[in-house]
Structures are given as C-alpha cells and as structure tokens.
Amino acid sequence: MMEPVIKTNALSKTYKNKKNNNNFPALNQLELEIQPGEIYGFLGPNGAGKTTTIKLILGFIFPDSGSISLLGHPASDVAVRKKIGYMPEVANYYWFLKAGELMNAYGKMHQLDSQTRKERCRDLLAKVGLAGKENTLLKEFSKGMLQRFSLAQALLNEPELLILDEPASGLDPVGRREIREIILDLHQKGVTIFFSSHELSAVEMISTRVGILNKGKLVKEGSLLELLPSTRKMRVILQNHLSPEAITRLERKVNSLIPSVEKPIFQATVEQNETILLLEERDHLYPLMRVLEEEKLPLEAVTPLRETLEDIFMKSIQEEK
Numbered sequence: 001m002m003e004p005v006i007k008t009n010a011l012s013k014t015y016k017n018k019k020n021n022n023n024f025p026a027l028n029q030l031e032l033e034i035q036p037g038e039i040y041g042f043l044g045p046n047g048a049g050k051t052t053t054i055k056l057i058l059g060f061i062f063p064d065s066g067s068i069s070l071l072g073h074p075a076s077d078v079a080v081r082k083k084i085g086y087m088p089e090v091a092n093y094y095w096f097l098k099a100g101e102l103m104n105a106y107g108k109m110h111q112l113d114s115q116t117r118k119e120r121c122r123d124l125l126a127k128v129g130l131a132g133k134e135n136t137l138l139k140e141f142s143k144g145m146l147q148r149f150s151l152a153q154a155l156l157n158e159p160e161l162l163i164l165d166e167p168a169s170g171l172d173p174v175g176r177r178e179i180r181e182i183i184l185d186l187h188q189k190g191v192t193i194f195f196s197s198h199e200l201s202a203v204e205m206i207s208t209r210v211g212i213l214n215k216g217k218l219v220k221e222g223s224l225l226e227l228l229p230s231t232r233k234m235r236v237i238l239q240n241h242l243s244p245e246a247i248t249r250l251e252r253k254v255n256s257l258i259p260s261v262e263k264p265i266f267q268a269t270v271e272q273n274e275t276i277l278l279l280e281e282r283d284h285l286y287p288l289m290r291v292l293e294e295e296k297l298p299l300e301a302v303t304p305l306r307e308t309l310e311d312i313f314m315k316s317i318q319e320e321k
C-alpha cells in the first residue's frame, strides 16, 4: 500500500482575534487523505477554511492541534517540501522584476543549475501561454497573466504534489480550459493534484475525488460518481392546477396499471398554474402518460432529473447551517 500524499489527522486551527474575541475555528478536526495520482477538488464557499488548510499543509502557519504528513513524512521535513509545487490564491510578487528574472531566482532556490533554469523558464512560460514574456515586468501582467505565471513558477521543481489555491479565479474561459488541460497533462504524468475552488463548473470535469468543506469541517467527500449517482427520477409538469381529489384519482388510476407497486409512484406539488409530478422511476412514465391522456390532463414538460455537483454543494452547505 502506497503512502498517502497528504494526510491530516484531526487538524484544527483558530485564528485568535483579540478585538472581538471571535474565536470561531477556521478549521475543525479536519481529516484528509489524498492518494498518489489523485486530482482532489477541495471545494467550499468563501471563508470555509480552504486557504487555511493549504497554508497549514505548506507549513506557512501552524495548527493548534492535529498533525500532517506529506508523502509519508512529517510536514515539517524540509526535504519533502522540495517535492511540492504551490500556486497561491493571491499572487504577491516583486513587481519590479521581469518574469524571467523571478523564475530564475526561484530556480536558484530550487538549486537548479543555470542551463536547467533557462530551459525550464522558457518551457514553462510557453506551457502556460506566456511564451516570450521573460522580459516583461510582473507589474505589467494582467490578473490572468499573473495566474498563469503563478502556475509556471509552481512547476519549476517538477513537483510530485501540486497544490493550487483557486487556480481558475481571474481567468477567462480560455485560460480556464488551458489550466484544466495542464492539470490533466500533469495527472497523466503521475503528479498528484490538490486544488481548492469555490466555483464548481471546472471542478466537475477533472476531479477524481472532491471534498466539500464548510465552516472548517469536511461535510461531504467522494468521487463524482459517488456524489452524483445517476438518478432514474423524472419531472412531469402539467399545465393545470390540480385539486387534491384529482391528484388522488390520478394516483389510483396509475397505480392500478402497475400492480406490483403499492405506494404512490409520484409526489405531486401544486403550484398556481401548474402541477409538478416527481416520478421516482422512469419506467413508470408510460403508465402515467396513458392516464394523463385518458383524463385529458395537458402536459407541459417531461425532464429527467439529475443532481449536479452544485446541488450537492448547496445541500451540504445548507445542512450545516
């Protein structure tokens, strides 16, 4: 069994706030276990504790309690940090350096020789769509370009673990797609990816597993398949407002066509100008249609019901409230 790439045990952190004594924990007994080769999407609304978790993992801040191990070593082990690449949420650079100069300085920190520094700088800037920008001052970069630069610098040491804090923020759709492609390419090469996001569209497409953090606690975790099982539910919308008697009659008639099922096959919600029937099993759609025709109940729409990651996300956050 391979060692997890990231493992946290009962990790807790409260920021001491002297002014208002508001000592609400930013992170509360967090247990994470990220396996080699995963693309782990660490999701949660603003303030959930994602950046705090990442800073703890990277050793920028320290937990009140709990522990972290990285690639099988304690997180405090300096050697292990060399195997990690990190793209921060907010870029804060030496603005009066040129992109190439800063890449070179980081390359020196990683103890790369001058030839390797030069090659990686050129190749990585090209990889993130900043080819030939070596001599541009960082202060002249747009938000999106800085985001790309941050990704390039995170890859300088060819990390085994890449940690990205909100990588898609500030990027246009093209930039997002490019970042996704770079992540997928690294994943193919065996790099483990841990990234945070408060948005859901990009995540749905590439994560092998997601965890949803809310108010410092992991409220849901699983693969997308586990979290989003394909349902067999259908939503049938009728044009009219049905009376309770009409609904009971409809139920009885439909159920008589499906003798094996005893309980009502749908749940009805009556709105002002329409009636919504939520069907648990799509096989029951045809008997229902037959009765609707008999009863001359006009149909508005029939749609399959599928939960999205966004539904799951909203639900897990609301349950915590």
Ligand SMILES: Nc1ncnc2c1ncn2[C@@H]1O[C@H](COP(=O)(O)OP(=O)(O)O)[C@@H](O)[C@H]1O
Residues within 6 Å of the ligand: 015, 016, 026, 044, 045, 046, 047, 048, 049, 050, 051, 052, 053
């Ligand atoms: N340096 C800090 N001092 C005090 N409170 C902080 C600090 N950093 C973060 N917090 C608080 O901790 C909580 C979690 O923040 P953060 O980890 O940045 O969340 P996220 O990255 O998920 O948006 C928030 O309530 C935030 O206000």
Ligand SMILES: [Mg+2]
Residues within 6 Å of the ligand: 050, 051, 052, 089, 165
């Ligand atoms: Mg954050």
